[in-house]
Amino acid sequence: MDLHDFDDVAENYDLYLDMMYKKEDNHSGFQEFYLDFAREFGKDGVIDIACGTGAVLLYLAEHGIMADGTDLSEAMCRVADQKAKEKGYDLNIFPANMTEFQSDKKYSCAIIARSGFMHLLTPDLQRRALLNIRENLVEGGMLTFNTFDPHPFFQAQQMNTKENDYSLRLEYVNKQGQREKIYNAISYDPYTQIMSGNWKFETLDDNGAVIGERIRPLKMRQTYRQEMKYLLELTGFEIVNVYGGYHKESGEGSAKNVIWCVKKV
């Protein structure tokens, strides 16, 4: 399976993600954060890159900002588009790789929400994405994206796990009304800085017996903030703000989720 193929999860993505963040809350406040960002910088157009099923895109539309959306996965774009139409919005949502998409118009604001940038697994892909996004921004245009800083405590834990050391993350009810349990096993390679996660979905019958199982591999790259500072400089961006969370917590010190707000120079 293509590691970045979200086709098999697109239909259920919102259902289980809502459940996950209810329990873990590590993205609390993300929609407000991106709305503020779009309001401040989006006067010449906003693009939501790696928009997924439209969590940010639709939130912006509900608040009067009609952004464009793009995602590598056609299925994710389709779900986002369907949701937009159901709510009466006619948005421009198109499938594309962030390393190479080209738009007819240039934007003053680009958003890569909730770790979309971490799906780029090498510094070269990160560089290509930043250069390409820069091409699609007006002079002085702003981009926000987030990275996870490699964290010694989690690294140590995840360097000792195997690909089938599953632990239960959550249970939810899928689009077909069936209960599903989701497990994951995460391991970390300090040489590539890649977190590899196997996500296992078990479908249950009414008595709780397992009637189906699928495993979905997912890889994301962590990035040292010093590395990112140089990459941004190399690709023609100036750092405007660095936050440690969606409530604009300080991005210094031990912040794990690092949110970058950068300007095209």
Ligand SMILES: C[S@@+](CC[C@H](N)C(=O)[O-])C[C@H]1O[C@@H](n2cnc3c(N)ncnc32)[C@H](O)[C@@H]1O
């Ligand atoms: C963690 S999801 C986040 C989705 C959305 N931003 C949200 O907040 O719900 C990551 C998304 O990144 C997309 N993606 C992964 N690699 C990509 C790439 N190279 N270009 C564009 N989208 C990509 C995936 O298809 C997926 O929809």
